[in-house]
Amino acid sequence: MNIVVLVKQVPDTYSERKLADADHTLDRDSADAVLDEINERAVEEALQLQATHGGEVTVVCVGPDRATDAIRKALSMGADKAVHVSDAALHGSDAIATAKVLAKAVGTVEGVDLVLAGNEATDGRVGALPAMVAELLGLPALTHARKVEVDGSTVKVERETDEGVFFLEASLPAVISVNEKINEPRYPSFKGIMAAKKKPVSTLAIGDLGVDAGEVGLGGSWTQVTEAAPKPPRAAGQRVEDEGDGGVKVAEYLVGQKLI
Amino acid sequence: MVDFRISEEHEALRKTVEQFAREEVAPVIGDFYEREEFPYEIVAKMGQMGLFGLPYPEEHGGMGGDYFALCLALEELARVDSSVAVTLEAGVSLGSMPIYRFGTREQQERWLPQLCAGTALAGFGLTEPGGGSDAGATRTTARLDGDEWVINGSKCFITNSGTDITQAVTVTAVTGQTPEGRKEISSIIVPSGTPGFTVSRKYSKVGWNASDTHELSFSDCRVPAANLLGERGRGYAQFLRILDEGRIAIAALGVGLAQGCVDECLRYVQEREAFGHKIGTYQAIQFKIADMEARVHTARLAYYQAAALMLRGEPFKKESAIAKLVSSNAAMDNSREATQIFGGYGFMNEYPVGRFYRDAKILEIGEGTSEVQRMLIARHLGL
Ligand SMILES: Cc1cc2nc3c(=O)[nH]c(=O)nc-3n(C[C@H](O)[C@H](O)[C@H](O)COP(=O)(O)OP(=O)(O)OC[C@H]3O[C@@H](n4cnc5c(N)ncnc54)[C@H](O)[C@@H]3O)c2cc1C
Numbered sequence: 003m004n005i006v007v008l009v010k011q012v013p014d015t016y017s018e019r020k021l022a023d024a025d026h027t028l029d030r031d032s033a034d035a036v037l038d039e040i041n042e043r044a045v046e047e048a049l050q051l052q053a054t055h056g057g058e059v060t061v062v063c064v065g066p067d068r069a070t071d072a073i074r075k076a077l078s079m080g081a082d083k084a085v086h087v088s089d090a091a092l093h094g095s096d097a098i099a100t101a102k103v104l105a106k107a108v109g110t111v112e113g114v115d116l117v118l119a120g121n122e123a124t125d126g127r128v129g130a131l132p133a134m135v136a137e138l139l140g141l142p143a144l145t146h147a148r149k150v151e152v153d154g155s156t157v158k159v160e161r162e163t164d165e166g167v168f169f170l171e172a173s174l175p176a177v178i179s180v181n182e183k184i185n186e187p188r189y190p191s192f193k194g195i196m197a198a199k200k201k202p203v204s205t206l207a208i209g210d211l212g213v214d215a216g217e218v219g220l221g222g223s224w225t226q227v228t229e230a231a232p233k234p235p236r237a238a239g240q241r242v243e244d245e246g247d248g249g250v251k252v253a254e255y256l257v258g259q260k261l262i
Numbered sequence: 263m264v265d266f267r268i269s270e271e272h273e274a275l276r277k278t279v280e281q282f283a284r285e286e287v288a289p290v291i292g293d294f295y296e297r298e299e300f301p302y303e304i305v306a307k308m309g310q311m312g313l314f315g316l317p318y319p320e321e322h323g324g325m326g327g328d329y330f331a332l333c334l335a336l337e338e339l340a341r342v343d344s345s346v347a348v349t350l351e352a353g354v355s356l357g358s359m360p361i362y363r364f365g366t367r368e369q370q371e372r373w374l375p376q377l378c379a380g381t382a383l384a385g386f387g388l389t390e391p392g393g394g395s396d397a398g399a400t401r402t403t404a405r406l407d408g409d410e411w412v413i414n415g416s417k418c419f420i421t422n423s424g425t426d427i428t429q430a431v432t433v434t435a436v437t438g439q440t441p442e443g444r445k446e447i448s449s450i451i452v453p454s455g456t457p458g459f460t461v462s463r464k465y466s467k468v469g470w471n472a473s474d475t476h477e478l479s480f481s482d483c484r485v486p487a488a489n490l491l492g493e494r495g496r497g498y499a500q501f502l503r504i505l506d507e508g509r510i511a512i513a514a515l516g517v518g519l520a521q522g523c524v525d526e527c528l529r530y531v532q533e534r535e536a537f538g539h540k541i542g543t544y545q546a547i548q549f550k551i552a553d554m555e556a557r558v559h560t561a562r563l564a565y566y567q568a569a570a571l572m573l574r575g576e577p578f579k580k581e582s583a584i585a586k587l588v589s590s591n592a593a594m595d596n597s598r599e600a601t602q603i604f605g606g607y608g609f610m611n612e613y614p615v616g617r618f619y620r621d622a623k624i625l626e627i628g629e630g631t632s633e634v635q636r637m638l639i640a641r642h643l644g645l
Binding site for chain 2: 016074075078188189190191192193195196199
């Protein structure tokens with residue numbers, strides 16, 4: 003079974019994250035860049051499926067040159083090869099533009115049975131990309147998976163959202179996005195780290211994928227960020243002196259906030 | 263020219279262990295420490311990551327890395343906690359390394375796969391109740407009786423000797439006399455559970471409280487003659503080699519602890535206020551942290567260089583002694599200053615710096631005391 007995992011490099015959630023003033027895109031220099039945690043889980047799931055069903059795991063990444071670090075991490079976890087789409091024209095692409103490029107990039111991998119992705123990146127938090135890629139590829143989309151099982155040419159997924167748990171089934175090939183509960187990703191071993199160096203990474207520009215520069219980037223995106231403001235610092239809490247009526251005051255406050 | 267840049271792979275490993283320590287060790291280790299409990303789950307995860315196999319070739323179940331890779335992993339673990347770091351340090355440099363360096367093919371095949379996987383641990387018993395620094399004065403004896411060694415004596419302070427997953431302890435024992443009339447010392451592998459081999463209750467320690475340390479006794483303990491590690495009479499030379507390289511690993515551990523103090527303080531002084539200002543704005547505090555950083559930096563260069571010499575196959579005894587001396591000093595000084603910077607909170611067990619303070623002291627004692635390091639350095643200067 004050949005699996006493609008869509009991975010993204012994001013600013014480390016442990017570091018301070020900033021937006022560039024000029025165009026409201028991510029200031030990539032301001033934070034350490036890492037493979038998104040949710041993508042680590044997607045890679046882990048692919049590796050576990052590969053362990054049972056065989057085949058190859060390919061990671062596909064759209065991102066600037068330094069995203070090679072995130073790709074290396076996925077390869078050191080055990081993925082077999084990678085496709086990296088890097089092009090200056092992609093700067094500022096929105097979800098749809100990115101999905102177009104990703105779908106084309108997935109198309110360069112032969113005999114794909116399954117496309118795995120995280121359900122939502124920790125930076126942009128759009129959460130729509132896997133469904134968009136599925137739409138563009140004409141494949142079923144099974145999102146928010148907390149469990150994935152492949153049986154022959156069908157895949158069964160437990161989809162968990164705020165509404166509840168749904169039991170889904172689709173025929174392969176399909177696109178699946180995973181949530182935080184899917185698994186605990188492995189840490190790469192030194193053997194894996196050294197092996198990753200020798201694994202093939204094909205680096206493509208959008209021209210290689212037949213994508214026109216006008217369809218992507220800030221200019222080609224359907225959505226635009228018109229304004230951005232940093233989160234206001236957390237306001238100091240409200241202090242309640244307990245003069246015997248502390249409980250009542252706390253309850254009144256919670257009622258005022260419509261919390262109880 | 264000298265070049266202290268580390269390779270991309272080593273850097274990737276360092277980052278991986280840094281992430282592991284932050285995510286898997288930091289949140290839970292304080293509780294293990296309080297309960298003086300060995301953290302089996304963490305050790306199992308370290309095993310899955312291949313940390314116990316770092317310096318060994320793949321044919322033995324290792325990761326195909328080198329001793330420097332092990333040192334980097336130790337430094338990153340010790341930045342967060344020294345108990346898990348020393349469990350790895352002793353597991354590799356005292357547990358599996360003697361078998362890898364001096365063992366027969368059969369001994370390697372029997373022990374290394376599970377030791378490299380971290381599913382089993384082994385210890386090295388050199389120190390005795392009567393003395394550790396003068397390790398040549400060993401009183402434990404082993405007598406060959408037919409095709410068995412009969413061991414009598416006791417060992418103390420032996421790391422990783424009594425966990426549920428400990429499978430063996432290699433012990434040094436007097437096996438006869440040399441032609442010059444000196445003690446002939448040999449190393450023998452004693453599997454855990456061998457009749458006559460008793461592991462006493464674990465010690466109550468000042469630090470390293472989530473690590474495993476026991477006193478061991480041997481009373482007519484019989485093991486096959488084939489358990490002799492390497493050649494008879496080579497025990498002294500073997501443990502000198504093991505300790506020389508082990509010092510680089512302990513130095514890495516000390517650097518990690520000293521770095522952990524800097525990390526913790528940098529965060530704290532930018533939050534804590536006194537007299538209306540963040541304490542990090544006071545020069546007295548800044549200078550303490552600057553000195554702490556300078557100590558970590560020098561100690562790190564010292565162990566990098568000692569490791570580089572060792573890996574190039576050049577003499578490294580003096581440099582490893584210096585690295586250990588400088589690094590344990592840095593750990594002591596930094597943890598004292600860090601505790602001071604944290605004020606009363608520094609004295610509370612729930613903050614890592616208090617744990618660092620308690621864990622630092624042993625670094626001036628284990629694997630050769632600071633006095634022993636100075637003796638070694640002085641000897642290399644011809645004194
Ligand atoms: C937590 C812990 C874990 C340990 N793990 C292990 C282990 O796994 N395996 C193992 O074999 N050992 C282990 N040890 C033992 C450790 O290596 C010894 O404690 C150490 O080598 C010192 O030996 P000693 O305690 O007998 O002190 P001694 O040798 O009795 O020394 C006492 C003091 O005298 C000083 N001294 C000794 N000789 C001289 C001299 N010639 N000149 C000047 N000063 C001198 C020493 O520096 C020290 O300050 C461990 C110890 C601890 C506490």
